Structures are given as C-alpha cells and as structure tokens.
Amino acid sequence: MYIEQLEKSMYDLICDTSTNLPKDVRRAVKAAREKENAGTRAAMSLDTIANNINMADDKLSPICQDTGLPTFKIKTPIGVNQLEIKDAITRAMVQATKDGKLRPNAVDSLTGENSGTNLGLGLPVVKFEQWEKDYIEVKLILKGGGCENKNIQYSLPTELEGLGRAGRDLDGIRKCILHSVYQAQGQGCSAGFIGVGIGGDRASGYDLAKEQLFREVDDVNPHPDLAALESYILDTANQLGIGTMGFGGEATLLGCKIGVMHRIPASFYVSVAYNCWAYRRMAVDIDATTGDVTKWHYNEGDKLAFAATTETNDTQSSRVVELTAPITEEQIRELQVGDVVKISGRMYTGRDAIHKHLTENDAPVDLDGHIIYHCGPVVLKNEDGSYEIKAAGPTTSIREEPYQGDIMKKFGIRAVIGKGGMGPKTLAALQEHGGVYLNAIGGAAQYYADCIKEVEGVDLLQFGIPEAMWHLRVEDFTAVVTMDSHGNSLHADVDKSSLEKLATFKEKVFS
Ligand SMILES: O=C(O)C[C@H](O)C(=O)O
C-alpha cells in the first residue's frame, strides 16, 4: 500500500510541477506585468505568458514543452528505504511521460537516440540526504534546456565586458552576477530568476547555485551582506532594459537568490544558475508510513489566475501582417522589425537534429517559400494513428546559427520562427536571400499548441519526438519580426544598449 501510494504521490508531484506554476512565481510574473507599459512588445509577451499559465491550469498540460531536466532532492528519516523511493519515481516518470505531462527528454549523448521514457544514464537526477524528522521531503525542479544553457561560471579575478576587472571580493561578485544577467539576454526566456553560488569548486558551486532556486521568491536572505546584494542585483538588473524575451523593457529579472560556501585558496568561483520565467519547482512532504502527501510547499497565499488579454493590447503599436506559406520574396521584403505577423496554413518544425540533417541531405518535403518553426513539441499518438500536439512553444534559435543561413538559401525557406534571436551570419543571409526571423514567446507552449489545428504529417521521426519534422496546420499563430531582410535586428540593438547600460554600473558599490 505504501509503495503504491508513494508512486501516486510522486506522479502528482511531477504533474503538478510541469503544469501548475508555483504561487510565488505567479506573484513575480504579475508584478512584472504591472511594470510594463501597455502596448509595448514586452507587455504583449507578458500577456501571452499570463494566458499560457491559465491555459496550462485549465488543461492540466505542460506550461512549457521543454519539461526540462528533472532533479529530485529528497530528505528521508533514518530507516526509510531510499531504493523504494527511487523506484517509485522511475515508474511515475514513465507514466507522466505516457500521459503527455512530460516530453520524452532523455537523449543518448553519443547516438542521439531518445529513450522515449525520460529515463537514461543519470536521468532523472535523484539526490538523497538523511534527516532527523519523521517524514520524507521531496523537492523537484524541472529546469528547461534554454535557460540551463545560459548558466555561467566565473573564476575570479576576471575581466568582464562593460564592467572591467572583477576582483576577489563582494564587489567582484556583484559584477559577475550583473554580467550573468546581461549575457543571458532574452535567450533563457526572460524575465528570469537566478540562483547564485559563491565558492566551492566548479561542481559544488553550480550545485549551490541550483539549490538557491528552491528558495521562495519572496524570502529574505538571513546573511545581511547577501540580502543587500540580492536586492541590489534585482533592482540594477531591471535597469538593463533587456525585458521580457529580450524585446526591451522594464522586467528582466524576477528573483535573485545567493548562497555562499567556503572555497580553497586557489579557486574563487561565482556560479550562476539561470531559470526562465517558467520556473517549475515544487515540493511535498510525505508520510513515511503511508506514502501520502501531507503538505505542498510554495503554497502560501492565493493562487493567482491572470486576467484575460484584450486583443487591442496585441496590436496597439504594431502593424499586423497575415502570412500563409508559400511566401514570396516580395512579401518578406515588406516586413520590418516590430511588425506582428499572424500565420495561418502550413509550417514545419525543425530544430537541432533537422538542421544538421538538412546541411548534409535533401529535405523530405519541398521547403520553397516555407516556414521553419524551431520547436520540439510534446506529442501524443491517438488510437486511430493521428497525432495530438500537447505543448509547442519555440526553442532557442541561436543553436542553429551555424546552419540557418545556408539552409534557408539551399531550400528557399523564407521565414524561421524561434526565440532569443540569431546572430550576424543569419542576419546577413536574411538580407541576401530575402528572409525573416520571427520571435515567438518562449515558454508559451499551451498558447501555441492552441494555434495548431492539425498535425498533417511527420518526417524523420527516428530523431525522436522533439527533434522530428512535424507538418503543422496553424491558425493565427502570432509572432514578432525581430530580424528583417534589411539588416535590422532587435536582438543586436538590445544587446548593444544593455551593454552600454551595464557599463554604467562599473563603479565600486560594495567594499
Ligand atoms: O527544448 C525546448 O523545447 C526549448 C528549450 O528549453 C529552450 O529554451 O531552448
């Protein structure tokens, strides 16, 4: 009985973490929304995010399609069998994957094969500790890949762009943390949260940083120097003007939590774990004799649902252009950075494996005039053999920078949709070939799944569900032109202006 109940409790924890944003995170998103001026791109993005949080609630579906790398941190009373807990988690992970609450996310690093179950070497991460209490505590974080890629570790002393020398003191630490927010730009789906670990070695420093992400967003650090640093960073980072999705704006960082540990004389690390707004972490207390959940954490206060978006907000300050593939070069050349595009008709997903594949092979379909969506959806197969999209937001586009321009030219692709923007190589290709980069709202997986009316086919499914080429029929799929065919890039502009702003925080603040 204990075993079955424990498995059910673990299943509930996994599903809730994936689908229900914690209350403290909701409060932070709400505060960000209140800061942004209506009608701006940042406000529009936060509206979409708020809508998406509601939709995930209603459908009990993943907030973001990237259900991340699961890390369980467990404390057990002396005498509790930890192997049984691990087995219960394993079974619950498999079930949650089958039910579309988790995307199959475990990929063999050498062969690229997706296990399909979320189980693999070292996955999920499960860490145990013993404690004196008589109940079990299980914490879970589902940390997405795009924000994980923006984690950064500094070894002091160092030189930082914009900020100059960062020495081995509190002010050097301050500079590293500010820089970590700058370097993430919008790529980790800002507005984000950071956990910082000061000290340790490379591995324990990152562990400490990630551990900070289990703190309540609105707690106060008991260490006065760190409390002051946390509040300084939160205030200052929000002056960088990076904004939601890197579109520019007032809300860049929603939480900063800093922990400290000893180091050895030669090493001085500042490790930063960046988490997107889709900050999915939850914890439960479990009765050690029955396996029942006795308490949910992060549960103080009212559960905020967000007011629905008004259509006018979307369009107030932008031109809205409707597009249906195949698109002509002429149509693309008319688009300018800042235009809002509503797409109906066909688009194809393609992310890391597809981009590599297309550089070396022919495309399985005619891509001339078509749209590629950087997306790895959560998909379930129905009994009649058809597919259902359960979650389908964009992935970070910059990973395709080495391939994108060449592929667009080779196959005649006119538009790519993703998030976080792309670099100079792609920008040059857009100009030369007549292409456009469209930024969708990262993490808004329910919102975009709703725009997908049908899966009309799939190719290269052998790459696994997230990496396959899905043929989608969409309606009113909304995205913003952030790189156009005239050499303009909103991402380059925001990077430049935020670096200039960063440089104004060069002077010593903490001694
Ligand atoms: O893998 C994904 O679908 C998205 C990823 O988390 C990302 O932010 O790029």
Ligand code: SF4
């Ligand atoms: S797509 Fe964005 S919101 Fe989703 S896991 Fe990646 S970084 Fe987080």
